[in-house]
Amino acid sequence: xxxxxxxxPRNSDSDGDGLPDGWERLYGLDATxxxxxxxxxxxxxxDDLTNAxxxxxxxxxxxxxxxxDGLPDGWExxxxxxxxxxxxxxxxLGDPDxxxxxxxxxxGQGTDPRDRDSDxxxLPDGWExxxxxxxxxxxxxxxxxxxxxxxxxTNYEEYLAGTNPx
Numbered sequence: 001x002x003x004x005x006x007x008x009p010r011n012s013d014s015d016g017d018g019l020p021d022g023w024e025r026l027y028g029l030d031a032t033x034x035x036x037x038x039x040x041x042x043x044x045x046x047d048d049l050t051n052a053x054x055x056x057x058x059x060x061x062x063x064x065x066x067x068x069d070g071l072p073d074g075w076e077x078x079x080x081x082x083x084x085x086x087x088x089x090x091x092x093l094g095d096p097d098x099x100x101x102x103x104x105x106x107x108g109q110g111t112d113p114r115d116r117d118s119d120x121x122x123l124p125d126g127w128e129x130x131x132x133x134x135x136x137x138x139x140x141x142x143x144x145x146x147x148x149x150x151x152x153x154t155n156y157e158e159y160l161a162g163t164n165p166x
Contacts, residue, residue, distance in 0.1 A: 015039075019051055027054075027061050048074030049083075059083045067091075070104050079103075079113050100126020101135075111135050123159050131158075131165050 012020050017034035024031040029051065030038040037044035040052040047064035054061040059073045066073050069086035076083040081103065082090040089096045092104035099116035101124075106113040111125045118125050121138035128135040133142045133155065141148035144156040149166050158165035 019055060023055055029061065045073075047072045049077060053077070057083055071107055075107055081113070095126075097125075099124040101129050105129060109135055122156055127159055133165065 012022070014021050015030075015032050015034040015038075017038075017040040019029070019031075019040055021031040024038070029042075029044070034040065036042055038051075040050060042051045042061075043049065044051075045060070045062050045064040049057065049059065049061075051061045054073070057073070057077060059066040064072050064074075067082075067084050067086040067090075069090075069092045071081070071083075071092060073083035076090070081094070081096070086092070088094055090103075092102060094103045095101065095113075096103070097112075097114055097116040101109070101111065101113075103113050106125065109125070109129060111118040111129075116124050116126075119134075119136050119138045119142070121142070121144045123133070123135075123144060125135040128142065133148075135142075138144065140146045142155070145154045147154055147165075149164070153161070153163070153165075155165045
């Protein structure tokens with residue numbers, strides 16, 4: 001029979017995209033289409049997770065931030081954080097690498113919340129951010145051996161002393 005725009009009640013995946021019809025209906029996807037945003041490779045919320053990944057991580061394919069912590073689901077998955085848990089190390093205020101920069105700050109700066117020194121200059125990302133140095137660059141004036149305030153103390157010496165390098 002021709003089911004028209006309805007799903008086939010004898011098939012739990014009417015469009016053959018690997019997503020169960022009930023899941024697709026729950027999230028407002030077209031269970032009769034495997035194309036575009038409705039298919040397994042679609043990303044209607046543009047959070048860098050496909051619909052198939054959203055299903056696997058129990059996230060909402062129409063909400064880029066399922067747990068409402070200010071961090072996109074895809075970024076959280078990419079950085080080994082839970083996209084459905086907004087507390088502790090997984091939430092916006094978590095700091096899993098203990099570098100002094102919270103997840104929301106690391107997201108905004110483009111640094112790695114799993115690596116306390118994203119540019120490998122021996123200066124923790126949080127310290128560099130606090131003193132307006134670029135945590136993604138070891139080039140002057142941001143690097144370990146630079147001295148932006150010209151007080152004859154390198155950034156690394158300032159870090160060890162707990163003083164302002166600028």
